[in-house]
Amino acid sequence: MATARAVSPSIVWFRQDLRLQDNRALNAAVARGDPIVPVYVFDEAGEGNWKPGGASRWWLHHSLQALDTALRAVGSQLILARGKTGEVLRQLASSTGATALFYNRRYEPAAIAHEREIETEARGMGIEVQSFNSALLREPAEIANQQGRPFQVFTAYWRHAIALPVDPPVRLPATRLPAPEAWPKSLDLEDLELRPRLNWADGFSADWTPGAAGAAVRVKRFLSDPVADYGAGRDLPDREGTSRLSPHLHFGEVGPRQVWAAVRALGRETGVFPVNAGAGIFLREIGWREFAHHVLYHFPTAPELPIRSEFARFPWAEDPGGQRLGAWQKGRTGYPIVDAGMRQLWQSGWMHNRVRMIVGSFLVKHLRLPWNHGARWFWDTLVDADLANNTLGWQWSSGCGVDAAPYFRIFAPVLQGRKFDSSGDYVRRWVPELARLPAEWIHAPWEAPTAVLAQAGVRLGETYPAPIVDHASARRDALAAFKKLREASRS
DNA sequence: TTTTGAGTTGTTCGA
DNA sequence: GTCGAACAACTCAAA
16 A cells, blocks of 8 residues: 555646746746646637737747747656647646646636636636736736726826836746656647748748747847837837837746846846836836736727727728738838838738837828728737737727827828938838938838939839828828717717 | 816927 | 927826
């Protein structure tokens, strides 16, 4: 008769928390002391209407590989599966005899529903379930205004949130993770079929290193210099002035508590926090990410429907054959800054934030196409596609969300280009057919003298499109459409 | 309780 | 060339 109790492992269900440090679910499993079975389930059905797009899947592939490598370095490994999470976990529990399940929470409506299902099922099997926050400084339900309602204005939200203490990141309390007696069966990473069949994502590797180690490099590099000039530098798309942490944060390869601690450490000699204006502005951006999750949690229909419901009746323009949408997607609108952004997105899986605002405003206000089309395209093409951030951004751009840009704020693409890409180098990089145009004309080639165009080898309508809409009249039409909406809402 | 002022990222127009 | 106003409506917090 064996006296030792049967060793029943704990399952750690990895999701958007693909890291070993500052991972509370993992730490709790370690604290329990039993063998740990780390698992990732690729389950599209659990994502509702927002199954991961191509760029996101590319990232996930490499991030899972990185996580497995990190786990192997501590004597463990990542079990991979695809299909229904509930079924996978049930099988895993019965084959390993696991009696506990640990995971970190998500905040998208489908993910929340999914968690509830999994918890109910697991508890029904007698499995202990514990969930944690490793994705946000504060969870949506922790923050409310004086009336006990969710904030709908960022500044008020952030004033409130920033006054609360930020928990320090937690370290993995072990150099080895206890392994089960036998490892359960795992799929090969390739079996998840996350990588595109065609090689369109080949260029991504030049720009990105998915995984916690790559994230740490980005944090270090950004805080070593660009952060000091973040206030101005973040608006210049030709420069490495932003942190580029968005995909790492989305997949949880680094968490906001770790970022917060790293920024705090910058001023440790002086005790000044934040150490300079740039650092404070950067932390505000972390705050926007928090706010986006707050808003999505409290307005779960926001990915599909405008939060200001009257916008459901906005008079969008006709787009027979999807010509205009297609031109926007392909970066062939004839507005160089817009086209540069859309091509950067397609080729690198990412777009500079300043340019996101410009192309967003252009789609919704100049082309008057529904913001949902833009949200969907971004969703499919961005490596940092994140339902909370994407939804907030698009509803902000079209003026139909909480704390959104006012309707009359219509970005003028030529002015934006001249202001934030004054050298024209951003356009030159992504729209090479305009590369030989001097800065003076590069943001409005249709205004360039014939000789200048000829010299630069540009033939409008042939080598590069003429503008598909006229700025001044598109602006007038957009303002008229908003006026119409306002009158319709009044009656 | 009511009132008041402020609120991520703009542009245009007229003085 | 610069500068302020206009371009709405609503949320939130402080007075």
